[in-house]
Amino acid sequence: MPTFWDMQPAGLWPTQPSIPPIDPEQGSGWAPSTAAPWESAASTPDYLGPASLTSWGPWDDDRYRQMLADAKRASDFVRWTFGTPAAPRTAGMPSTAPSFVPPVDRAQATAPGAPAPYRTMDADMAAAQAARKAAAARIGQATQPRGGRQESAGADLPAQFIGGLARSGWKAVTDVPHEARQAFTDQWDALKHHAWIDPGARLQDYLANPSLAKAAQHQWEDFKDGGKSILDLAGLPFAPIQGAARSLIGHPYADLAQLVDSHFNPTGAPNPEQRYDEAKRAVDTALMALGARGGLPLPPMLGSPPASSFLGSRAMPLNDKLKLPPRNLPGNVNGVPYSGHAFDRMQDRGIMPSVVDETITAGVKSPGKTPSELLYYDPVNKIGLCRDIQTGRIVTVYYRGRN
């Protein structure tokens, strides 16, 4: 059913009363004037009570005072919450500016079971207080160190540093025998690799490919291996020193790097085992640089190739039948020790350490030809590997079957 307002023409539709430009500071000096001619009873909505009409008008001082109070209260709230650009945020409301938040009745607030500590029960005040607390909590969280650290993370950094050094120092001392044994094993493996040359294998190679040039090349390689084996033999007595240096320097260095990295880059920091492995390799490199070096430097490829260097693949393995000299030093990946030969083979065949881990975890075990060897076979990835039981070292990794 159409009402009276529906029957009014569009031009006579009641609109908001126009507000003349006023000076807010002059608010109380304005004298109320008479109502405008268009402000008749017909243009007044009928849902307003008669009492509201007395304070409803463009020049109602009480209404403007209330609006001004609301604006100042909102401004103070924002200034208190976010602070001014020049001055830091203070703990409480500014005392000089007029506060429109009702003051707290402290006696009432401390009383047990007391209602809200405000003298007013206005819902807006409660909502404002809740919003202020939420904003303060949000700002407090934003000012914490990145990575979701706790409040005491920054303050505890020196304590963490000292505690970490103490722990790593103890670990470094107790790990010396293990590292010395590992260094001796590395040297012994290198010595075996370089010193033991089977004439039968050379004869077999020569019969397979009767070339004098090839034979001379093999002789030259054997001669170089003989020199390397002398160096390996000379290095055997120093294996305990090398192992002690690995442990005593590597552990504190790795823990310090781990602590710093975990504080500033908690998500991207490598695990402690990986960090220690890197530290050990750095110590080995530093020890190698200490001694007097002679002769020509190694070609870049025959040194320690970076992990980003090129790889072979199953379909196109590198170093296939070329018999290049070893390139990689023994090392650890994810806490698993690898021989240098295993690293060479993995690089030649494009086998990632994660695939080796999967083979160890989910592969089928079988005994090797000697009691100290254990063979693993992953039938999914068609990867086989040989592992030394005593040292846990991965001896070699190879493809098996047809993928």
Add this chain to the structure above:
Amino acid sequence: MSAYDQRQYRLMRGLLEKFEQNKISMQHATGDLGTLLRALEERDEAWEELFDSFWKDMQYESEMASYRGTVSKEALQCARDAAAKLKEVVSQKIEEPPDEF
């Protein structure tokens, strides 16, 4: 079976014979056998498992010889035994042409 696969099988047998005659090294024979195996078009799982059961012995000996830098007599003999078995396995797949009268 395609003539292409027959050619791969014959190449395998030729490799194994060369290894028996000491004309190629153990690493050479092992690597080339793997290459020829991957080149096959036919997929015969049972035959491949049988092949792998002997080929893995050759691979193991080849890898350990490469790791140690030496080829022991025992390792060479073990690889030759495996190669003899492999030759039988490969011969099962080779279709000899009928004798022409």
